[in-house]
Structure formats: C-alpha cells, structure tokens
Amino acid sequence: MRIFISTGEVSGDLQGSLLIAALKRQAATLGLELEIVALGGEKMAAAGAVILGNTSGIGSMGIFESLPYVLPTLIVQRRAIAYLKQNPPDLVVLIDYMGPNLGVGTYMQKHLPNVPVAYYIAPQEWVWSMSLRNTSRIVGFTDKLLAIFPEEARYFSHNGANVTWVGHPLLDRMRDVPTREEARTKLGITPDQKAIALLPASRKQELKYLLPVIFEAAQIIQTKLPTAHFWIPLSLEVYRQPIESAIKRYGLRATVVSGQQKEVFAAADFAITKSGTVNLELALLNVPQVVVYRLHPVTVWIARKILKGSIPFASPPNLVVMKPIVPELLQEQAIPENIVQASMELLLNSERRQQILADYHQMRQCLGELGVCDRAAQEILQMRKE
Template sequence: MIEPDRDKECGNATIQAPNALQAPNTLSQSDPLTQHSPRPVRLFISTGEVSGDLQGSLLVQALQRQATKRGLTLELLAMGGDRMEAAGAKLLARTSAIGSMGIFESLPFVLPTLQVQRQAKQYLQQYPPDLIVLIDYMGPNLAFCEYFPERFPDVPIVYYIAPQEWVWGDQWSWGVKLFRSDLVVKATQRILAIFPGEASYFQSKGGQVAWVGHPLLDRMQEALDRDRARLALGISADQLTIVLLPASRQQELKYLMPVMFAAAQQLQAKLPHVHFLIPLALTKYRARIEQAIQRYGLQATVLAEPQAASSDSAATSLTLQAIAAADLAITKSGTVNLEIALLNVPQVVMYKVNSVTGWILDRVLKFSVPFVSPPNLVEMKPIVPEFLQDQATPENLAQASLALLLDTDRRQAMLEGYQSMRLALGSVGVCDRAAEEILNLVAASDTAVKEEN
C-alpha cells in the first residue's frame, strides 16, 4: 500500500517514494496470459490534470472488469490523481494538479514534471510493466513516447486520447513542425481514438488505430436529470440558475475567472434574481474563488466534492448536479463542455492565455485552430459560441449568455446541435472496448515473446 506519510512534496505534485509501494509480483515474459495465469499483469498508466484523472479512473474500472472476465489479476501503476487511486490504481505520483496551457504558463510546471517522470522511470526500471497506457497529457506523454521505446523495446504502448494534432493539422513555423504525430505513430502499437476525426487523422499517418468512442458516454449514463439535480441541490423549479466553470488549472484562476465573474456581475445587474453555482475542480481553489465572489458581489454558492472529488459516480458528482440543474453554463473550454452538452444545457465557452503567449502563438508561430471546445470539434461545426483571447470579454460573454437565456430559437438550435453531435460520439460501452483493446494487446505481445523464445 501507499503510505501517505512517506510522500514527498514537489511544487504542485506529490511524488510517492518508491519504497512506499509494495514490490509487484514479477510477470515473466515467457508466461502466457491464460485465464489461469496466477501472476498479475502489470500496467503503467500515465496521465495528468483533472480531466486525465477522470478518464484514467474510468479506464481503470473497465480494465478491472474485463480482467475479471478473463480470470486475470492486474497490477495498475499510475501517474494520476484521487479518482484513479479510488478506482484501484497504485499511484507513483499525483499529477492531477500539474498542468497548464501556453508557453510561459508551463514554466512553473517544468521541474515538477521532470521530477515526477524521473520517479516513475526509476520505479519502472526496477519493476518493468507489461504494457504502457498514455492518456492525453500531451507534453509529459510525448516525452514518454521517446523514452519508453528505447528503455522497454518489447513493451507495447497504447495512446488513449492522443494529442489533438488532428485538430491543429500539420502546422509548421520557421521550418519546424509544431506537433509530433510522427512520434505518437512510431512509438505506439495502438492508438485508441475517442473522436472519428482523430481516428481518421492518425490512420492517415500510418497509426494502428481503433475508434472506441467517447468515454463520457459511459459516465453520463448515471448523471441526474434537471429535476432530480435541482432536488438534490435544494433549488426550486423556477429559480434562474447559471453554473460558472472557470478553472481546473491554476493559471485559469488568473486569466479566466476575472473575465467570467465580471460577465456574471453584468448578468446579475440585468437579472437580479439569478443565482450562480460554482463547482470546485480542486478544493485548493476555494479561498481564491470565494474572495472573488465577494469582490464581484455575486449571489453564488460554491460546491466542493467530498475528498477532493475522489468519487467517480456521475450520480453523486456535485459538478454534474450543478450543470444539470442550470439554465445556462458559462465555462472554460475543455472536457467539461462535452459533459454540459450531454446534459443538454446551453453554454458559452471562453479561454485566454497570457497575452505574450497569445501574441507568440498568433504572430510568430502562426498557430490557428478552427475550434477549441469538444462539442464543436466532433463534427467541426459551431454548435456553441467560443470567445478566445481578445474576444473573451465580459461584455461578449454576458451578451451571448443573455441571448441563450432569452431567445428560445437560439437555445433550441444549440440543443438540436447537441443531438447531432451525440450521434457522432459512438455508443455506450466505450471504456470496456478500450480495456479489451489493451488486454488483447498484452496477450498478443506475450504470445509473440513466447514464440520467439
């Protein structure tokens, strides 16, 4: 077991001391993975940030279900967060708070990331995995794409939720390719795609791709509807409610929250009876968010998940209850946009990075994308309004929000767009399909090694 008093703090990361973990049983490369194998199959899963921890926890649960069907015992080692640990993974490092968007924004996380990776590498050198799963978390996991094939040439690598180069395209600047689909394709034995466009893109680059669908389809099966969510939160049926989702990263408190709260202030002036719900992505953000609520004079309730949101149940998630109960969401871009869409709640999306970072991306690197929010990316069409950088102003957010609250036709058009998008996400059972792909690859790899011997 992991003993918390042996953890070492590193910036925003918690690195587990190697001897705080029990030494795993060794799975001999010559032993076939039959239904009667007494030895655990050791998987290493690498992810980070709040969204990666969520996706990782869903996969961990599915891997355990599928392993049980096959009579296998799994040893799941991970870089992740509370959700993954609650689901049954043994954490080598806590990375749910390590993450940023942008150039300068990433600098504070460079050292913690390197230390976390070094810790994981040292542990895995002593106890090699039978398969490696990389989930999202582009920067650190691309570094692993270079390291693992050299250090563990016979260990299969799966990338689940690959970098979004399929959105960005083959962008070059000053003769340098900005993104590395070639590295992902070369390093992996399987890419598990969650979007149809993602699957097509990596297939065109020569990747071994399986489109499994989007894992939120599974998670949202348990989510409460509007009436039950309002009942759970004690909100009356006629209360005008807006959910604000400003931050899952530290930098977003600085760049997104002031703009979003200023927009909320304008809405409150026009709609005096409105009430705001603000779920916390991480409990450590509570103080700054509550101070901002006071500063902007918002009629708001802060919702914090018990035990830093370690529970993975969609039915009990306060964040999902707040979204389901709302008449509108004003939100940062990210995975949460898809959760909002699947709950049929209209939304306004925003994102900002440091102005210098934005200038470099635009003027120097000539970086451009058609959309940033998942609902728009699924079919590459504008279902939800997006306000980025200079367009992300309180006035624009407030105006778009009022339009969705007061214009029935505009609201209905967005809900119809959600329905079309939902059909393109695949079918329920995503996480189990991903788990089956992974375990099949482990079995195939073990059989190949046995035949060579």
C-alpha cells in the same frame, strides 16, 4: 498483470479513473488480476491505482504558461522512468498529457521495446499540429492508438498508426447522471430560480486569466436576472479559497460545491465555462453554454505568428462537427460585455436555445455508442504478451 498508466491534469485523472474501472471489469471476465501503478490523481487512486506521482494539478495551456511546470513535470517524468526501469510492466497506457507522455513513450521504445504501449486519447495533434514531428514520435512508440474522435482516428491512421476508434468516454460517464428534477431537489434549487453554472478554472493559470472576466460578467447578469443563482463546482479543492474570496469581492449570489459536478450540470439552465472536456459534458446534458478562454499575450502572439489561424475552434463540441455550435469568446473577445450579451441571448432567446440543442443532438451522433471504456479496456488487455 502489471499495467502502468500515465496521465495528468484534472481531465486525465477523470478519464484514467473511468478506464481503470473498465480494465478491472474486463480483467475479471478473463480471470486476470491487475496491479495498476500510475501517474494521475485522486480519482484514479479511488478507482484502485497506486499513484506514483500526483499530476492532477501539474498542467497548463500555452507556451509562457507552462514555464512554472517544467521542473515539476520533469520530476514526475523521471520518477516514472525510474520506476519503469526497476519494475518493467506488462503493458503501458498513456492518456493525453503530451509533454511527459512523449518522454515516457520514447523511453519505452528505446529501453523496453517488448512492452506494448497503448495511447488512449491522443494529444490533439490532429487539431493544432505545426509539424509532423510529434505525430511521428507518437506513431513510432505506440503499438495501438485508441481514438475518441473520428477525425483523430483518421489523422493518426493516415500518418501510419494502428488505430481503433472506440468513441468518447464521457458517453459512459453521463449514463448515471441524475434527472434535472432530482438534481435540482438535491441542490435545493426552486422552480423559479435560474441555475447558472460557472466553470472558471481547472488549471491555476485560469484563476488569473478567466475568473475575473467570468465573475464580472456574472455580476452584470445577476442585476439583469433577479432569479439567477450561480453554481460553481470545484475541479480541485485547492481552488476553493480563491474562488470564495472572488465571490465576496464581486458580490455574487453563488454556491461553491465539491464532488457534485454531475448534479450541477444536470440542474443548470445555462453555463459560462472555460474551454475543455467540461464543454462536452455540458453538451451531452443539453446545457446551453458560452465558452471563454484567455492566454498570456506572449503565448497568443507566438501562436498567431506560427499557427496563422489554423486552429478552427477551441471547444470540443465545435471541433467534433467543425462548426460553431457554442459561442466561443477567445482572448480580446473574452470581455465581460461580450460574455453578458452572448449569455443573455441563450438565456432569453428560445429560438437560439432550440438551435443549440439541435446542434448538440447532431454532435452526439459523432461520439460513438455507449460502452466506450469497456471497448477501450478490451483493446488494451488484448495487447498483453502471452
């Protein structure tokens, strides 16, 4: 059975790899042999997919920021469509990555209508949709939509999609995380040390817009907390050089690690982080965090004129329960002084820390039960045409 999977960016590659492992487990119980070809990254390749185009570094947030990626995106999209034309699969799975996946889905609807299409982790139209145009396109070409958030399931079901809520796949990923003691021992963190995770970038634009303000805040924090040491897990190895140069420039007591994100999160007392999937990972491990995000001023101006403040929150933990669990410092608010103030409160105020941990517990109840990836894989394999 040939499955084609299309996703992009660092988070899509992670989710794709978890799904591939589950698809293989479920296929084995059915006596099926799978051939998986994908747009994705190194994690999906390691899980057993043949990668048609590496999309883990092709992605951006915002209108202005996406311009450098228009051509690379079109190239991988055309490569995918050319492959699908020559090698029609038995099944197509789309994961997030709205721009390219709208193109792939539309192609399937027009030219290969008999091949089932599953959308797993739909684009966040349920949060920031300006019109129903893209929602209608997604519903039109999707045979089954596998939602990870309850609100996502409600939104797409209301708009005519065949929806199954499977829960959030990070629940599965967090199963084999080391204990705090194991992680701190492995990383060589002493009991008296404050381990602070810094997560400035999984996209190139974030090195420009987020890294300077986060590192400047870290510089101030380490003067206030002599026991502080910063841990920076790389999302992509290509970011090592600019991050290490910035550490020297700001004089930070910091360690950059690769392939040890789980250990850093399990060991951390606190995190300063960009907005994204990583916020949920930290929340599931009970790490208090401050979320920071900035976009190009032109993007923000356009968004404010069109969306008129209709996006309630930026980070997934807050979106899940639609309340401000973690502090979000966005755009003009994302300055070092504000980051330091919010950070010191979470580091030193035990009542504030307890509140955030209680809110995390409430949020966890909205993410479903363990076995998410296997449930998704079962739903996908049930779609195959006999």
